[in-house]
Amino acid sequence: MANIRTITFDGLIVGGGGSGLRSALELSQSGYKTAVISKVFPTRSHTVSAQGGITCAIASNDPDDDWRWHMYDTVKGSDYIGDQDAIEYMCSEGPQAVFELEHMGLPFSRNPDGRIYQRPFGGQSRDYGKGGQASRTCAAADRTGHALLHTLYQANLKNNTVFFNEWYAVDMVKNQDGVIAGVIAICMETGEVVYVKSKATVIATGGAGRIYASTTNALINTGDGIGMALRAGFPMQDMEMWQFHPTGIHLAGVLVTEGSRGEGGYLINKDGERFMERYAPNAKDLAGRDVVARSMVLEILDGRGCGPDADHVLLKLDHLGEKVLNEKLPGILELSRTFAHVDPVHAPIPVVPTCHYMMGGIPTNIHGQALSMDAEGNDNVIEGLFAVGEAACVSVHGANRLGGNSLLDLVVFGRAAGIQIEKMLSQGLEQREASESDIEGAMARLDRLNNSTSGEKTADLRKELQNIMQNHFGVFRKGDFMQEGIEKLADLRERINNVHLEDKSNTFNTARVEALELKNLFEVAESTAISAEGRNESRGAHAREDFTTRDDENWLCHSMYFPESKTLGKRDVNFKPKTVPTFEPMERKY
Amino acid sequence: MQVSIYRYNPETDLKPSMQDFQVEIPNDKDIMILDVLALVKEQDDSVAYRRSCREGVCGSDGINMNGINGLACITPISAVTKKDKLILRPLPGLPIVRDLVVDMTAFYKQYERIKPYLQNDEATPAIERLQSPEDRAKLDGLYECILCACCSTNCPSFWWNPEKFVGPAGLLQAYRFLADSRDTHTEERLADLEDPFSVFRCRGIMNCVAVCPKGLNPTKAIGHIRSMLMERGA
Numbered sequence: 012m013a014n015i016r017t018i019t020f021d022g023l024i025v026g027g028g029g030s031g032l033r034s035a036l037e038l039s040q041s042g043y044k045t046a047v048i049s050k051v052f053p054t055r056s057h058t059v060s061a062q063g064g065i066t067c068a069i070a071s072n073d074p075d076d077d078w079r080w081h082m083y084d085t086v087k088g089s090d091y092i093g094d095q096d097a098i099e100y101m102c103s104e105g106p107q108a109v110f111e112l113e114h115m116g117l118p119f120s121r122n123p124d125g126r127i128y129q130r131p132f133g134g135q136s137r138d139y140g141k142g143g144q145a146s147r148t149c150a151a152a153d154r155t156g157h158a159l160l161h162t163l164y165q166a167n168l169k170n171n172t173v174f175f176n177e178w179y180a181v182d183m184v185k186n187q188d189g190v191i192a193g194v195i196a197i198c199m200e201t202g203e204v205v206y207v208k209s210k211a212t213v214i215a216t217g218g219a220g221r222i223y224a225s226t227t228n229a230l231i232n233t234g235d236g237i238g239m240a241l242r243a244g245f246p247m248q249d250m251e252m253w254q255f256h257p258t259g260i261h262l263a264g265v266l267v268t269e270g271s272r273g274e275g276g277y278l279i280n281k282d283g284e285r286f287m288e289r290y291a292p293n294a295k296d297l298a299g300r301d302v303v304a305r306s307m308v309l310e311i312l313d314g315r316g317c318g319p320d321a322d323h324v325l326l327k328l329d330h331l332g333e334k335v336l337n338e339k340l341p342g343i344l345e346l347s348r349t350f351a352h353v354d355p356v357h358a359p360i361p362v363v364p365t366c367h368y369m370m371g372g373i374p375t376n377i378h379g380q381a382l383s384m385d386a387e388g389n390d391n392v393i394e395g396l397f398a399v400g401e402a403a404c405v406s407v408h409g410a411n412r413l414g415g416n417s418l419l420d421l422v423v424f425g426r427a428a429g430i431q432i433e434k435m436l437s438q439g440l441e442q443r444e445a446s447e448s449d450i451e452g453a454m455a456r457l458d459r460l461n462n463s464t465s466g467e468k469t470a471d472l473r474k475e476l477q478n479i480m481q482n483h484f485g486v487f488r489k490g491d492f493m494q495e496g497i498e499k500l501a502d503l504r505e506r507i508n509n510v511h512l513e514d515k516s517n518t519f520n521t522a523r524v525e526a527l528e529l530k531n532l533f534e535v536a537e538s539t540a541i542s543a544e545g546r547n548e549s550r551g552a553h554a555r556e557d558f559t560t561r562d563d564e565n566w567l568c569h570s571m572y573f574p575e576s577k578t579l580g581k582r583d584v585n586f587k588p589k590t591v592p593t594f595e596p597m598e599r600k601y
Numbered sequence: 602m603q604v605s606i607y608r609y610n611p612e613t614d615l616k617p618s619m620q621d622f623q624v625e626i627p628n629d630k631d632i633m634i635l636d637v638l639a640l641v642k643e644q645d646d647s648v649a650y651r652r653s654c655r656e657g658v659c660g661s662d663g664i665n666m667n668g669i670n671g672l673a674c675i676t677p678i679s680a681v682t683k684k685d686k687l688i689l690r691p692l693p694g695l696p697i698v699r700d701l702v703v704d705m706t707a708f709y710k711q712y713e714r715i716k717p718y719l720q721n722d723e724a725t726p727a728i729e730r731l732q733s734p735e736d737r738a739k740l741d742g743l744y745e746c747i748l749c750a751c752c753s754t755n756c757p758s759f760w761w762n763p764e765k766f767v768g769p770a771g772l773l774q775a776y777r778f779l780a781d782s783r784d785t786h787t788e789e790r791l792a793d794l795e796d797p798f799s800v801f802r803c804r805g806i807m808n809c810v811a812v813c814p815k816g817l818n819p820t821k822a823i824g825h826i827r828s829m830l831m832e833r834g835a
Contacts, residue, residue, distance in 0.1 A: 051651070052705070054748055055659040069728070106728075113729035116719025116783065118737065118744045125731030151744075157658055158744060165718035200698055229654045265656045346656060349675050470643045514647035516612050519699040522646035 015195075015450075016205050019442070020046045020173070022432050023209030025180045025194060025236060027053030029061075029156070029421035030400025031215030032163035034379070037429020039172040043436055046173040048180050048196055048207060050231065050524065053164045057217050057229040058421065061156025062342060063132060063270030064148035065112075065422070066415030067105040071126040072146040073137070078102040079591055081147060083139045085416060088299050089409025090551035090561065091596040092249070092569060094585035097405045100377045101416075101423045103590070108422045109149055117162040119151050120339075130339075131273040132414040133297040134601070144297065146273075148415040153268050153342040159418060175207070179524050180235060182453035183212065183243050183396070184445045191395035192445040194239070195453040199524065202517025204457065206450065210442050211395060211432045214240065214373060214381070215425070218401040219535040221528075223366035224474075224481040227259050227266035236402040238531025240373050241538060241574040242452070245383055245393060248404040248569045248582065249371035250535070251543035251553050254412055255486050257303040259365025261323040263350035266367065267343055267360060269414040272296040274339050276328040278307065279359065280315040286324075291601040298601035301411040301552045304364035308486050311363075318361060325359035364486055368417060369535075370408040370552065371542070373398035374571070374582070377405060379428025384571060384582065395443060397428045406569065409584075410551020459508075460526055466511030469526045476503060476529075480536050484543050489556045493544040500537050507533050538572045545579035546570055563596055602626055602678075604641060606648060607690040609697050617697065619688070626678070634666055635673040637687065638701075650701040657814060660747030663754075664701050665690040670751040670812040692754035694763070707763040708750045711771040715793070719778065720786040736782040743777035743822060745815050746770060752809035752819055758802045765798035769809035769819030772800060776822035779829065791826075791833050800826050 022038040024031040027049030038045040049056065068078040082102040086093055113119060113127065120128035127149045135145040151158035167174075177199040184192045184206065193208040219234025220226035241247060257278070258267040272278075277296045280286050290306040291298035298306075307324050316322050328336060328343075333356045336344055340355075347353050347360045374382045374390075381396040381403075400421045407420055432440075483496025507529060514522045548562035549555050569582040586593045604624050609617035624640045626632060635652055642648050650673070651661040657675035664673050666681040667688050678687065695703040721730070753759045753768035767775065775794065778784050794800050800823060809819040 051653050051659075051661060052709075052748075055651075055653040055661045057654065057659075059659050059747075060654050060656065071729075110727075110729050114719075114721075114725050116778075116781065118740045118781075119729070121732050121734045121737045123734060125733050127729050154658075154745060157747070161744070162718075168713055169716075169718040229659065231653045342658075349657065468643070469646065470639075512646075516610055516647070518610060518612055519649050519702050520647075521649050522642075525646075 016203070017208055018205060019208045020044050021209065021436055022211050022213070023048065023193060023207055024213045024215055026056070026215030026217060026400070026402070027051070027174070027176070028056035028215060028217050028400060029058035029160055029163060029418065030425040031213065032160070032167055033422045033425025034213050034215060034399055034429040035172045036163060036166050036170060037426055038432060039167065039170040041433050043433065046175060046207065047167070048175045048178045048194070050177065050179045050199070052176045053174065054161055056160060057232055058156045058160040060229060060266065061159070061418055062153045062266065062268035063273065064130060064150035064155045064415050065109060065159065065418035066132060066135070066148045066413065067109045067419055068102065068147060069106045069109055069127060069129070069149060071122060072129040076137070076145065076147060078105065080137055080139060080145065082591065083594060084134050084136055085407065085413055086594040087140070087599055088134045088411050088413040090411055090599055091409065091567060092406070092550065092584050093409030094406050095588040095593060096585045097377050097407050099588040099591060100427070101407050101419060104423050105419050108419070108426055112159060112162060112422060115162050115166045117151065117158050119149060130270055131297060133269050133272070133294070133303070134299045134413040135297070144294070148270065148273065150270065153270055153340045155418065179527065180239065181457060181527060183239050184449055185243050186443055186445040186449050188443070189393070190443045191393065192443045195450055199519055202520060208442065210436065210440050211397060213379065213397040213399060213428055214402050215399050216402045218369045219532065220366045220369070222477065222480045222532050222536040222539065224477040225259065225264050226366040227256055227264055228366070233528035233532050234535035235528065235531045236398065237372060238534040241534040244575055245381065246374065246574070247371060247538045247572045248374040249406060249410070249542070250538040250572050251546050251570060252370035252410050252551060253366060253539065254300055254368040254370060254552050255304040255364040256367035257300060257307055257364055258326050258362040259367070260347065260351045261361035261363045264365050265346050265350045267326060267346065267362060268340070269300070271326065271328055271340055271343055274335065275331050276326055279325050279327050280310045281317045281321065282315060286310050286315070294601035299411055300414065302601055304486055305554055307364055323361045323363040326362045327359040328355040329357055329359070368412055369401055370404070370406070370410065370412055372402050372404035375403045375405050377427060378431035379403065379424055380431065384580070388582070397432065399424045399428045410553060460510070460512045460523065461515055463509070463511045466509040467506055469510055469522065469529050472503065472507050472510060473529050473532065476532060476536055479503070480539070484540055487554050487556055488543055490544065493540065497540045497544060500540055504533065504537070538574065541577055542570045542572050542579055567596060602685045602687060604637060605686070605688045606641065606700070608700055610699050631677045631679045633674055634676045634678065634681070634689070635662055637678065638673060638689070649699045658747060660749035663692050663749035663751045665692055670755045672749060672751070672814045675814060692750055694754045694760040705750060708753055708768070708770065711767045712748065712774060715767060715771050715775040716790065717774045717778065719781065719784050721783055722785055730783050732782055739780045740777060742817055743773055743780060746773055746817060747815060749814060751812045751814055755808040755812045757806060757808070758804055762798055762802055766802035767794070767799050769823070772803070772826060773817060773819040773822045776826050779826065791829055794826065795830055800830065
């Protein structure tokens, strides 16, 4: 490249959250020159906000626990469009991955015998749903994500991973053969634009909950990797599947862990009724998140919501007693006092379903290799490109993720991608070259922004986008209403392309980053909208008022969104685990 | 309300200055300072500050609000403002990158210096290492640090000797590993800290304790390290 500096690595990870740091660790431990680009200092990544824990059959609380039971729960939770080979891999490799975290120093809470403490979480069972509630979620109080992220950052320091902190990745560099050769990134402190070249590029940019007006997600969750992949022309899988977490704090959106219900808390309506007993007689408050979120919305729509506007329900914890709350849920006490002005020791927390997690993303195989699809519908590995964590769709979550499975997904597949890249490097994987013309697109996008003289403000356009998504693609969805939303988005595209960047300076220009993030938010929103409108059934988190039942005949499959044609295709779900019999689709009851 | 913000852009400004903004607080609600900053940024997108989780767990938005260090996202206006006047400045004692964004290199360097990772030379077991709940409880009040730097940048000893004094945040983490029953490098860790500056420049002023947004107590941890160093010397 003539005009810009080039830095070269064996492995490049875009994103410094849990999955990215786990990939990076695997590579740097093996002595490969490994870099992490992160738009925030790594411990500020959204993994830090994960509370309740990491679900895994380590058989600490229950010596009989079995990863196959965890697999059964996960397949059922996914409403049968989770890939069974991937779920099998996650659940069986999980214990090893969790023990490794402990060996690195993660301060897990402990049982009296010294083993890792595990708590009950939603959708968990013993003996393939026949043995009652399981306690399978390994926890460090209610700060598991914080403990995990700091531990992984520390392990990377120990192994000399190179960090480019507060660098923002703009676009992938795709060469004429369709191979990914690195990314174009901006150093935020200086504004310098650099080509970071690598034999393997891992997208670990996390979720994009900020497409919705109300979300538990951090402000940085803008789907940058998804935006980059869509601009590179790669397909996205299951983008209609967004999880609404039952317990976001009313108005603030801040998360209250499912672990609070795992520890014995429950939801009540304005009559003080524990309404989940009606919707899920067995699992009650620990049914799948999609089930609980929908039940809450139905309560509110039926006029049994709480507060002056009857627009939320209450999470009751006070009966657990101050001692348990202090010991098991100290972070929740803090958050509730700060953001709801409620002390859970004495009063219930106002909560409402809030956008929480993107089940869809960049399709990958179980080695983290990103996939595209040929004209005949066969999977094609995209050379040089990997994806892990929330940005990826491997898919272990299918149509609905179980609580505690995201942290497991991060470490298992972060690690798997690292192992795969390691293997490829040791077999002589070579750096693929890119030419000036391959970075033109990224540079042109930057130029357009830097030369803008008029147009609307980032903040205004972002609000409009978030409101469209909130109103047209929320917990319940309807065809004509979604079509209206898609039209509104189409109108927004050009306006967002013309966004005005008033501040043109180079030093730590957060306005420029926010404008670039807005474009990624839009790409995520549009792919979500078109995928949601296309899936004519109700499954998992995707609930349609005009197609109220699951349609296995037509939709027991992944959706694939193709950005160039803006059309929706289908991809087969994997029903072939290697070591256990297939879990056949059944009616999903809790 | 009037919000006065420290402004400095090295590309255009010879020296820093304070700029006043008039901000309309919706329904006069007691919103968080981070929300106030977002309203300012809607007026003038050149105002630079860091933020991420907006719930007090990521440690991005440590700033100085009416003279007090804290996290903007969990500090309501009423906690720092009396007469409708809000002054926002960067954390003191570190170089300014721009506006409210400080250069945290010196802070991170001290963190890295204490080897903030578990060191254990024994063979790794097939499952997790065991730790009693009592031993695990010794890490409470230590591991929760979010590296926001509110404490170290409120510490006169750190202002004077940022290269030699580890500072409250770094020492809190140093003790987190000294206190961990699974760590076997206690001796090496203490040897690394045994000089007149690393630990002993702490004068017990307790400015760190006063501002920690997570309610942690670095002074107490430093006290434990001192005792361990004394015992080792004796």
